[in-house]
Amino acid sequence: MHKEHTLTKNQQIIFDLIDKSPEPMKAYSILFNVQKKGIKAPLQVYRALDKLVEIGKIHKIESRNAFIACHNSSCQVAKATAFSICEICEKVTEISSAGxxxxxxxxxxxxxxKYSKYNLEFFGLCKKCRT
Amino acid sequence: MHKEHTLTKNQQIIFDLIDKSPEPMKAYSILFNVQKKGIKAPLQVYRALDKLVEIGKIHKIESRNAFIACHNSSCQVAKATAFSICEICEKVTEISSAGxxxxxxxxxxxxxxKYSKYNLEFFGLCKKCRT
DNA sequence: TTACATAGTGTTATATTATAACAATTTAAA
DNA sequence: TTTAAATTGTTATAATATAACACTATGTAA
Structure with a gap:
């Protein structure tokens, strides 16, 4: 379970948006979506993203420069991440495998x-795109 | 072993540079270094990089937006890569572990x-930086 | 050898992703 | 309450990457 952090206003707005999104979101797409809430500049977005990554509420998909919410409640170490990425539809799923x-x-x-911190990205075709 | 490809002039120039470098190189740093050889524009660099990645001569370190030569002669599948990255000195090493x-x-x-293609990046401190 | 397809080149312009620097404000702890 | 740490707002700019187009080289098959 994540250590509880009280998110600030900007962090909460941006986390909510990413959390609701069915797919990873890119920084400038986030910016576009939160401009009506008063977040006007890239830096405001990047600062919130940095913090959210740091506390493990979201992860960055490095190969895509995009961010998704962490839905891995057993994820003790927010810094150890694994994802599967569909090369056609770009669907990204966080893998939670104890093994x-x-x-x-x-x-x-x-x-x-030994390394406590890693990021693993698997590429392939998702169920839908394989058929 | 890599399938042999005859590299074109630009590809060869850029591969040689990356291959000689003790550390991952970034695209614009590559550009700067090859300008005296007549490669003037970012796109010329990116095109060569794309091809070199595709044929497995180099790998992209996604978390660093940088490129290193593949020194893993047993690497059958150029698309299955693993690296260790020092968070202090940024030294990057390709891991070749059969296991x-x-x-x-x-x-x-x-x-x-199952996924034939993946990229794994481990983070930690290298021997030097640990002491 | 010619013609054709494929891949690579050179170029300009532009899109996308991310950070520097600085001043002001809020928050949380001593 | 005062003080340090974190967050915010803002402008400007740096760093990374691709679009579009015309042209050239290379290999292959008729």
Whole structure:
């Protein structure tokens, strides 16, 4: 479970928008959508995004420069993320697999180094697009 | 082993530069470095980068918007990549672990879907920066 | 060898993503 | 209450990436 943070006004507005979105949202699309709520500048969006990522309420899909809400309630470590991405429809799903996260959290490189933080993006075709 | 492709002039110039670099290179840094060789515009760089990524000669580090040469000669599937990234010095190393790639190539999500293509980025501190 | 398709090139302009710098305000803790 | 830390609002600008178009090279098949 996430540590509870009281979101500020801008953070709440932007989180709500991302949380309602069925797909990852890009920063300038977020900006466009919240302008009627008084958020006028890119920086206001990016600052809220940075904070929301930091506290684990949202994740950034690095290969897409887009953001989705975290729906992984068992996600202890907000910094360990895994997603599947459909290369046709661009649907993105957060993967919550105890096995996978355990494997990656325990993975050691050649030098015996372990990493608590990672981002994994799988690419393929979703059920719909495969048919 | 990579299928042999004859690189074009621009592709070769840009690959050589990235291949010699001890660290991932960003597109505009590449551009700056190859201007004396007659490559003048961003698009010339991006086109070569796209092709080099496509044929597996280089990889893109998504979280850094930077490119490194593939030094993983056993990398059958150029589309299955894993890196460790030092959060202090930004050193990036390609991970070649048969165990890891086997695990990820065989990973199935909830719906039983397997993914041949993935990108994994681990974050931590490298040996030097840990001390 | 010619003709054709495919891939690559060069160029200008522009779109998209993200941060710097600074002043003012709010919040939370000592 | 006072003080430090975080957040906000704002303008300007940096950094990353693609669109569109005309032209050129290369390989292949008739």
């Amino acid at each position: 996978l996260s355990k494997y990656l959290a325990n993975f050691k490189d050649k030098d015996g180094m | 890891l790639s086997k695990y990820l190539a065989n990973f199935k999500d909830k719906d039983g879907m």
